[in-house]
Amino acid sequence: MSEGQHSGGPDAVGARAAAVSVVSSTRPSGWFRSQTSRRLAFGYLLLAPAVLYVLLLVGAPFLFSIYLALSDANVGDPVASFVGLENFRAALESDVFYIALRNSILFTVVAAIFKGLLGTTLAFLLLQPFRGKKLIRGLVVIPFTLPITISVLSWKWMYDSQFSVINWFLSRLGLIGSYGSPDWPIWLGEPYLALSACIIVNVWRTFPFSAIVLLAGFTSVPNEILDAARVDGTSFFQRFRYVVVPMIAPILLIGFLFDTVFTLSDLSIVYLLTQGGPANATKILPVLAYQIGIQAGALGRGAAIALFLFPLLLPLMILMLRNLKRRED
Amino acid sequence: MSDPQPVQTDHASVSRRRFLKIAGGGVAGSSLLTMLEARQAPAQIRGTTLRILQWSHFIPAYDAWYDKFAKEWGDKNGVKVRVDHIPHLEIPARMAAEFAAGSGHDIIYNGSSILTRLYYKNLVDLSDVADAAGKKYGGWIPSARTLVEVEGRFYGLPLFYILLPMLYRKDLFDANNLKAPDTWELARVAARTLKPKGHPTGIQLSQCADANLNWRSLFFSFGGQEADASGENILIDSKELREALRFSKALFDEGMTAEVFSWDDASDNRFLASGVGCWIHDAISAYRTTEDTNPPVFKNTVIALEPQGPGGKRVSVAAPNVWMVWKFSKNQQAAKEFLAHLIDNDIEGMNQSRGYNMPYLNDRYQKPMPVIGTDPKMQILQDFPKIVAFYGHPGPSTTPIQEVVNTFVFPDIFTKVARGESIDAAVKWGVGEYRRIYAKHKRP
Numbered sequence: 177m178s179e180g181q182h183s184g185g186p187d188a189v190g191a192r193a194a195a196v197s198v199v200s201s202t203r204p205s206g207w208f209r210s211q212t213s214r215r216l217a218f219g220y221l222l223l224a225p226a227v228l229y230v231l232l233l234v235g236a237p238f239l240f241s242i243y244l245a246l247s248d249a250n251v252g253d254p255v256a257s258f259v260g261l262e263n264f265r266a267a268l269e270s271d272v273f274y275i276a277l278r279n280s281i282l283f284t285v286v287a288a289i290f291k292g293l294l295g296t297t298l299a300f301l302l303l304q305p306f307r308g309k310k311l312i313r314g315l316v317v318i319p320f321t322l323p324i325t326i327s328v329l330s331w332k333w334m335y336d337s338q339f340s341v342i343n344w345f346l347s348r349l350g351l352i353g354s355y356g357s358p359d360w361p362i363w364l365g366e367p368y369l370a371l372s373a374c375i376i377v378n379v380w381r382t383f384p385f386s387a388i389v390l391l392a393g394f395t396s397v398p399n400e401i402l403d404a405a406r407v408d409g410t411s412f413f414q415r416f417r418y419v420v421v422p423m424i425a426p427i428l429l430i431g432f433l434f435d436t437v438f439t440l441s442d443l444s445i446v447y448l449l450t451q452g453g454p455a456n457a458t459k460i461l462p463v464l465a466y467q468i469g470i471q472a473g474a475l476g477r478g479a480a481i482a483l484f485l486f487p488l489l490l491p492l493m494i495l496m497l498r499n500l501k502r503r504e505d
Numbered sequence: 506m507s508d509p510q511p512v513q514t515d516h517a518s519v520s521r522r523r524f525l526k527i528a529g530g531g532v533a534g535s536s537l538l539t540m541l542e543a544r545q546a547p548a549q550i551r552g553t554t555l556r557i558l559q560w561s562h563f564i565p566a567y568d569a570w571y572d573k574f575a576k577e578w579g580d581k582n583g584v585k586v587r588v589d590h591i592p593h594l595e596i597p598a599r600m601a602a603e604f605a606a607g608s609g610h611d612i613i614y615n616g617s618s619i620l621t622r623l624y625y626k627n628l629v630d631l632s633d634v635a636d637a638a639g640k641k642y643g644g645w646i647p648s649a650r651t652l653v654e655v656e657g658r659f660y661g662l663p664l665f666y667i668l669l670p671m672l673y674r675k676d677l678f679d680a681n682n683l684k685a686p687d688t689w690e691l692a693r694v695a696a697r698t699l700k701p702k703g704h705p706t707g708i709q710l711s712q713c714a715d716a717n718l719n720w721r722s723l724f725f726s727f728g729g730q731e732a733d734a735s736g737e738n739i740l741i742d743s744k745e746l747r748e749a750l751r752f753s754k755a756l757f758d759e760g761m762t763a764e765v766f767s768w769d770d771a772s773d774n775r776f777l778a779s780g781v782g783c784w785i786h787d788a789i790s791a792y793r794t795t796e797d798t799n800p801p802v803f804k805n806t807v808i809a810l811e812p813q814g815p816g817g818k819r820v821s822v823a824a825p826n827v828w829m830v831w832k833f834s835k836n837q838q839a840a841k842e843f844l845a846h847l848i849d850n851d852i853e854g855m856n857q858s859r860g861y862n863m864p865y866l867n868d869r870y871q872k873p874m875p876v877i878g879t880d881p882k883m884q885i886l887q888d889f890p891k892i893v894a895f896y897g898h899p900g901p902s903t904t905p906i907q908e909v910v911n912t913f914v915f916p917d918i919f920t921k922v923a924r925g926e927s928i929d930a931a932v933k934w935g936v937g938e939y940r941r942i943y944a945k946h947k948r949p
Binding site: 250251252253266269270271272332335336337338339356362363364365366370450451452453454455456464466467468470471472473474475477 | 597598600601604605618620623624625626627703710711712713762763764765766767768769772775776779781904907908911912913917920921924934937938941945
């Protein structure tokens with residue numbers, strides 16, 4: 177066999193070279209060559225739907241609301257012109273805005289405290305072994321699953337100035353007088369009582385959610401650790417404070433974050449119970465934004481009022497997410 | 506006197522396209538007017554679909570009738586009609602969404618919040634339908650135009666309004682030698698007398714539609730005005746407002762309880778029907794509720810004309826209802842045809858609503874009117890068209906007024922005074938809010 181034959185000859189060499197160049201041209205180029213980078217790309221591909229979802233359904237509306245807030249857009253005119261910070265200035269000029277801002281913060285903070293207390297208590301109760309536990313666990317989430325309109329309208333009846341079942345009950349117990357007496361509470365008529373009434377409905381509706389989140393956290397704490405803490409002589413509250421809470425902190429923070437966002441942006445309860453009255457005593461930012469932006473048609477000013485929620489939430493979110501990250505590290 | 510000169514026309518400037526455009530428009534316009542006159546729908550609308558967005562009426566029988574009426578009209582004219590009912594408070598949001606999307610219903614209803622001026626550039630000019638109806642039925646009552654007229658054109662069709670008269674317990678008044686509440690002062694005396702006997706009165710001092718309507722009735726009857734005829738200038742800062750506030754404070758202290766701060770639009774209905782209230786200022790739904798739930802109280806409940814203010818003036822602020830057609834509607838002709846047919850039958854609508862729907866056309870007030878003309882206690886309602894007014898009186902229903910209404914500035918002035926704030930402070934706050942809102946709408 178000649179060398180040329182052995183080695184395949186010059187033509188064969190050319191063909192091999194061509195084959196090699198073909199193979200090399202189909203190979204991933206640059207950073208995509210390594211297995212790690214391909215895995216990374218695959219990871220991004222898997223993430224893409226979620227990122228797209230966030231960009232399209234959260235990012236785009238958010239940017240659009242900034243655009244609206246910086247324009248004189250109204251619902252009846254498709255052409256809007258840039259007005260700078262005029263809408264924010266207009267909001268800051270209004271007394272009602274400050275009342276709404278104060279009420280929004282008060283509403284969220286007070287509701288969060290009560291939801292935390294009641295949710296924790298309920299979660300501990302649901303951890304105990306008792307008969308019909310599954311049924312009770314199912315029943316407690318009913319307020320959260322009921323359509324909000326139906327539940328709020330039921331509360332509206334319970335708060336009725338004349339036919340309130342709460343007042344009737346209190347009156348029967350002898351704690352208040354009869355209808356028409358000075359101590360007969362007008363739930364939705366007295367400023368602080370009306371705001372409290374709205375907070376009560378929010379707490380009633382969402383504390384089961386807090387309880388379920390906490391319950392999920394509690395059940396994830398290994399019994400061995402709790403037993404070890406018991407052996408060390410810790411009390412119930414010490415175990416809760418120094419063992420359970422640090423272990424379930426990520427769940428608590430995420431739950432708290434969700435709840436804060438939901439509460440601060442909740443329009444329905446106040447709108448259906450009082451529309452923000454009496455004399456704006458229960459007005460919160462989402463209701464004011466809706467009344468001005470949609471009902472009165474001033475989209476730009478409505479968007480500006482709604483955007484005031486953002487700087488309220490942003491520091492809270494940064495703090496919490498930073499805390500979460502630190503714990504992960 | 507000089508002879509009339511022939512009009513000079515520039516023949517050269519009339520192109521073939523322009524000629525066809527003018528001639529075509531003339532033919533289409535005249536055929537529509539002829540059809541409206543003859544009430545015959547054109548063949549072009551056959552096979553089309555008409556979508557109507559309607560509120561859920563307080564009288565459910567009216568909705569049942571309306572749906573059937575629309576379907577029958579559709580069947581007769583070969584048009585598929587779809588009627589959607591939603592609560593009236595949701596209409597502004599739906600309207601905004603449909604406008605933004607450029608699609609949705611063909612006919613859209615507005616109740617209480619009349620958004621004609623906000624959307625008129627995007628609404629079909631309904632002047633032909635309105636003019637034909639006005640010509641046929643003796644013209645529109647003056648306040649009708651304030652709701653829908655922009656630059657001399659009708660961008661909506663007023664169909665009915667809802668009155669809020671005085672409803673009082675004649676048995677209680679008679680037993681205490683009280684005169685009928687023909688003036689606000691007599692109403693106050695009655696409340697002052699009857700509250701200690703367990704029968705207070707009540708007008709909403711909360712954020713609801715009735716609060717917006719009732720306190721304006723009182724203010725306008727006291728001689729006050731909200732905005733001038735142009736709708737551009739605010740007139741509320743007046744001695745009449747201070748007088749009305751002084752009166753309302755006394756009325757609240759002497760004749761009401763704190764529950765009015767929590768009331769919604771239906772609370773006063775229940776208050777009267779329960780037998781507690783001595784009088785209320787409300788729509789006749791309260792009368793109907795009492796009829797259905799408490800016949801003995803109903804027997805003694807009387808409807809009265811709007812009480813006079815100190816100067817003898819009576820102004821009754823009513824809740825308006827109008828229909829509009831979107832410019833993006835692909836079926837404008839059918840929409841106009843349907844609305845013309847609807848207004849021809851507004852009297853039947855009045856029947857079906859048990860006298861709740863009051864017409865805007867003068868000839869409809871020939872006595873006896875349906876339902877209210879045959880019920881001796883309701884006959885007084887036939888005298889209301891001359892004194893009916895709407896938000897912004899005597900001015901039109903402008904965009905800033907709608908914002909004032911939707912943010913409850915006006916009733917809040919009364920609420921602040923009832924809660925003990927000084928009249929000057931409440932007026933200062935209220936006028937400030939009005940000025941702020943008006944200024945924002947005036948900004949270039």
